[in-house]
Amino acid sequence: MSQMTADQYRAHLERTRRHPALAADNIHLPAGSGTKLSALCFGVALAGLALTLLGAVVVNVKHALAAYQVGVMSVLAIALGSLFMIMIFNLVNAGWHGTVKRQWEHLFSMLPLCVLLVFPVLAIEVIRAVVAGDSGRDGFLLFEWLNPAISGTFLIEHKAGFLNAPFWLLRFVLYAAIWIFLAQRLYSLSKQQDLTGDRWLSQKARFMSGWGTLVLALTSSFAAFDWMMSMDYRFFSTMWGVYYFAASAGASVATLVIVLAILRGMGRLTGAVTDEHFRDLGKFLFAFSVFWAYIGFSQYFLIWYANIPEETAYYLRRMTGGWEALSFFLIAGHFVVPFVLLLFKPVKHSTLGLALVAGWLLVMHVLDMFWIIRPMVYVQDWASLNPGPTGWWVDVAAIVGVFALFAGVLIRKIASGPLVAANDPYLHESLKHKNYVG
Amino acid sequence: MSIVSGIADYFPFVVRKPPARFRTEDDRPVHGIMAEYDSAADVYHAAEQVRDAGYTKWDVYTPYPIHGMEHAMGVKRTFLPLVVAGGGFTGVGLGFLMQWWISGVDYPLMKQGKPYAAWEPFVMVSFELGILFAAFTALFGMLALNGLPRWHHPLMLKERFLRASDDRFIIVIEAEDKKFDPDATVKLLEDAGSSRVDLVEDE
Numbered sequence: 001m002s003q004m005t006a007d008q009y010r011a012h013l014e015r016t017r018r019h020p021a022l023a024a025d026n027i028h029l030p031a032g033s034g035t036k037l038s039a040l041c042f043g044v045a046l047a048g049l050a051l052t053l054l055g056a057v058v059v060n061v062k063h064a065l066a067a068y069q070v071g072v073m074s075v076l077a078i079a080l081g082s083l084f085m086i087m088i089f090n091l092v093n094a095g096w097h098g099t100v101k102r103q104w105e106h107l108f109s110m111l112p113l114c115v116l117l118v119f120p121v122l123a124i125e126v127i128r129a130v131v132a133g134d135s136g137r138d139g140f141l142l143f144e145w146l147n148p149a150i151s152g153t154f155l156i157e158h159k160a161g162f163l164n165a166p167f168w169l170l171r172f173v174l175y176a177a178i179w180i181f182l183a184q185r186l187y188s189l190s191k192q193q194d195l196t197g198d199r200w201l202s203q204k205a206r207f208m209s210g211w212g213t214l215v216l217a218l219t220s221s222f223a224a225f226d227w228m229m230s231m232d233y234r235f236f237s238t239m240w241g242v243y244y245f246a247a248s249a250g251a252s253v254a255t256l257v258i259v260l261a262i263l264r265g266m267g268r269l270t271g272a273v274t275d276e277h278f279r280d281l282g283k284f285l286f287a288f289s290v291f292w293a294y295i296g297f298s299q300y301f302l303i304w305y306a307n308i309p310e311e312t313a314y315y316l317r318r319m320t321g322g323w324e325a326l327s328f329f330l331i332a333g334h335f336v337v338p339f340v341l342l343l344f345k346p347v348k349h350s351t352l353g354l355a356l357v358a359g360w361l362l363v364m365h366v367l368d369m370f371w372i373i374r375p376m377v378y379v380q381d382w383a384s385l386n387p388g389p390t391g392w393w394v395d396v397a398a399i400v401g402v403f404a405l406f407a408g409v410l411i412r413k414i415a416s417g418p419l420v421a422a423n424d425p426y427l428h429e430s431l432k433h434k435n436y437v438g
Numbered sequence: 439m440s441i442v443s444g445i446a447d448y449f450p451f452v453v454r455k456p457p458a459r460f461r462t463e464d465d466r467p468v469h470g471i472m473a474e475y476d477s478a479a480d481v482y483h484a485a486e487q488v489r490d491a492g493y494t495k496w497d498v499y500t501p502y503p504i505h506g507m508e509h510a511m512g513v514k515r516t517f518l519p520l521v522v523a524g525g526g527f528t529g530v531g532l533g534f535l536m537q538w539w540i541s542g543v544d545y546p547l548m549k550q551g552k553p554y555a556a557w558e559p560f561v562m563v564s565f566e567l568g569i570l571f572a573a574f575t576a577l578f579g580m581l582a583l584n585g586l587p588r589w590h591h592p593l594m595l596k597e598r599f600l601r602a603s604d605d606r607f608i609i610v611i612e613a614e615d616k617k618f619d620p621d622a623t624v625k626l627l628e629d630a631g632s633s634r635v636d637l638v639e640d641e
Contacts, residue, residue, distance in 0.1 A: 297561060
C-alpha cells in the first residue's frame with residue numbers, strides 16, 4: 001500500500017468499496033436493532049448481580065466474591081485475548097482478517113468495563129481485611145495474604161514486598177491504565193480510518209502493536225498472578241501467565257465466532273465473512289484449544305515432578321473431594337472433544353457447526369476459570385474440601401449476571417456502527433480470501 | 439497409472455505390466471497424448487474442458503503453480519489426512535504401550551517415589567512418537583499416492599516436455615484412460631486451444 005501515490009490509493013479504496021458485499025444494508029444493522037435484546041441482557045445482569053449480593057448475605061461473602069470473580073476473569077480473558085489477536089494481525093500486516101476485524105475491536109473495546117468489574121473484588125477484600133484487623137480468623141478472605149493475622153508467617157514473609165494491599169491496588173491502576181489506553185487508542189484509530197481512509201493510521205496502529213504486545217503480555221500475566229494465583233498465597237507457578245493467555249486467546253476466538261454467526265444469521269455480512277473466514281477461525285479455535293492443553297499439562301507435569309508441597313497442594317485440592325470429576329471433564333471438554341471435532345473440514349466450514357463448537361468452548365472456558373477460582377473458597381477449611389451443592393445458585397447467578405452485562409454492552413457497541421472496517425487498506429484481500437488447500 | 443502397472447514398474451518379477459491399449463505404427467506402446475498451451479489462462483480453460491469430457495488419467499504440467507487449478511481439473515480431496523491421523527494415533531498408542539511395558543512391567547525402577555507406571559512422564563514420548571509417525575505417514579503416504587519415487591517416466595524422453603519447466607503449459611492424457619481415443623482426444627485438446635499436439639511413446 002505504501003508504494004501507491006495518494007491518488008492511486010484513493011482509487012484503490014473506491015474500487016474496494018464498490019464490492020457488492022460492502023453494500024450499506026449488508027454491513028449495517030437496521031436502526032434501533034439490538035435495543036430490546038441489550039435491555040433484556042441488562043435486566044438479566046441486574047437480577048444476576050442482585051442474586052449474587054443476596055448470596056453474599058445468606059451464603060457467604062467469600063463464596064459470592066469467588067463466583068463473581070469467575071465471571072469477571074472469564075470476560076476479561078475474552079477482551080484481553082481480542083486485544084492480543086488484533087495487535088498480532090497489525091504486526092504481521094494480515095490481510096485475511098479485514099472483514100472480521102471490526103468485531104474483534106468491539107470485543108477488546110470492552111476492556112474498560114471488564115477492568116471496572118474487577119475493581120469491586122479488590123476493594124471489598126481490602127476493606128474486609130482492614131475492618132477485620134488482627135482479629136481476622138484463618139480462611140476468612142478470598143485473598144488470604146491480605147489478612148493481617150497471617151502477616152509475618154514464613155510463606156508470606158518473602159512475598160510481602162509484592163503481595164501487599166497498596167502495591168496490589170497500584171498494580172490494578174497500572175494494568176487498567178495500560179489496557180484502556182491500548183484498547184481505546186487502537187479502537188479510535190480504526191474508527192478514524194472509517195471516516196478519513198487515511199492509510200497511515202494503520203501504520204500507527206502497527207507501531208503501537210509492537211510495544212503493545214510486549215506490555216500486554218507482561219500486564220496480563222501479572223494480572224493473572226494478582227487476581228487468581230494469589231488466592232492461595234503459598235502457591236506459585238511460573239506458567240500461570242501463559243495459561244491465562246492460552247485461555248484468553250481461545251475464548252476470544254470462540255466469542256468472535258459466535259458474534260459473527262449471529263450477524264450472518266441476521267442476513268448481514270453476506271459475501272464479506274465467508275465460509276473461508278470461518279474455516280480459518282476454526283483453525284484458530286483448534287490451535288488454542290491444543291495450546292491450552294499443552295500449557296495446562298506442562299504446568300501440571302512440572303509440579304508433579306518437582307513435588308514441592310506448596311505447589312502440589314493446588315492440584316491435590318482439585319484431584320480430591322469431588323473436584324476430580326470437573327478436572328477430567330475439563331480435559332475431555334476443553335481439549336479432546338474440540339480436537340476431534342475441529343479436525344473435520346465440514347465442521348469448520350459450517351456457520352452453525354463452528355458456532356456450536358465455539359459455544360461449547362466458551363462454556364469450557366468459564367468452567368476452566370471456575371475450576372481455578374472456586375476451590376479456593378474453602379481452601380483453609382480442609383474438612384470441607386467439597387462444599388457440596390450448598391449455594392450453587394450463587395455461582396450461576398454471578399456468572400450469568402456478569403456475562404449478561406458484557407453481552408448487553410457488546411450488543412449496543414455492535415449495533416452502533418458499520419460491521420466492517422470499510423476503509424481498511426487490506427480489505428480487498430479479505431473480501432477474496434480463500435483457503436487454497438484441500 | 440493403474441495399481442497393477444504401478445506395481446509392475448517396481449516388481450516386474452511379481453506382476454507383468456498389462457499390454458498397452460494402443461500401439462504406434464512401428465509397434466511401440468503409446469503412453470498418451472501431450473498438448474502444449476501458450477498461457478496459464480489457456481491451459482486452465484483447456485483443463486476445464488478435459489475435466490468436463492470425463493477423463494480421469496491425465497495431468498497438467500506448468501512452470502509454476504496455478505491457483506485454482508485443482509478446481510479446473512476436478513481433483514478430488516485426498517484421503518491422506520485420514521491416513522496421517524491413523525499414523526499419529528498409532529504412534530501415540532505404541533509410545534504409551536512401550537513405556538508402560540518398560541517402566542511398569544519389564545524393568546520397574548523406583549524414581550523419586552513416583553508410581554512405576556505413572557502416566558505423566560509417558561505423555562512427552564507418546565506425543566513425540568505421535569508426531570513422528572504422523573510425519574512419516576504424511577511423507578511416505580504422499581509419495582506412495584503419487585507413485586513416487588520411480589526410476590523413469592515416458593515423458594522424460596520427450597524433448598518438448600522439458601519446456602513445462604520453462605515456458606509451456608502442458609496437458610498429458612494417458613492412453614490408459616478409458617475414454618482415451620486417438621482421434622477424439624487429439625481433437626478435444628486442439629479445440630481447447632492447443633498450439634501443438636504430440637504423441638508420447640513408451641518403450
